[in-house]
Amino acid sequence: DVKVTQSSRYLVKRTGEKVFLECVQDMDHENMFWYRQDPGLGLRLIYFSYDVKMKEKGDIPEGYSVSREKKERFSLILESASTNQTSMYLCASSSWTSGSPYEQYFGPGTRLTVT
């Protein structure tokens, strides 16, 4: 089974802090995603990575950056956290070359509160 893990389930940070959210997958997937989930808005794509060191902006990249130095790890960085970044953050992975293209596997999520 594919396993996607996220470093924290709950995180509380102060406005202006630099925040790192870590995601690790164990199935050698080439694609990894960061989403933000807010009530009534569903999942919105922040960033997407299709290979090591390769990244692509999603629909709402402002205020975020990402890092992918190793294939299994994809980090989301909030350079200067703001209260409007309080949300649930979900990481996912997928493989174009597997038997299930387009199918994304999700981590449990990190609920971030910025005060």
Next chain:
Amino acid sequence: AQSVTQLGSHVSVSEGALVLLRCNYSSSVPPYLFWYVQYPNQGLQLLLKYTTGATLVKGINGFEAEFKKSETSFHLTKPSAHMSDAAEYFCAVIRSYNTDKLIFGTGTRLQVFP
């Protein structure tokens, strides 16, 4: 551009009743469609998907969905609701064939009453 509309942000049913969650899509290419479920305090889990072939797709936990091209719909059904089905359900469509990126609907929260 691709989009997904889920009608009804909240649906309530009695245990044993039919579950119907609605999803309509807009796609410039023949769509690949997905239903995901999110149980409380968990990530999303794939329920079922339609890519090509049979338009009635069966998934896990007794759920099924039918792709209707003429209605641009992919509604999710289950004949008899169980208390454990209480969760949030998301419909999704691929953005294009050359990427694994999906577009998600805004979700429908299903409540099941005893």
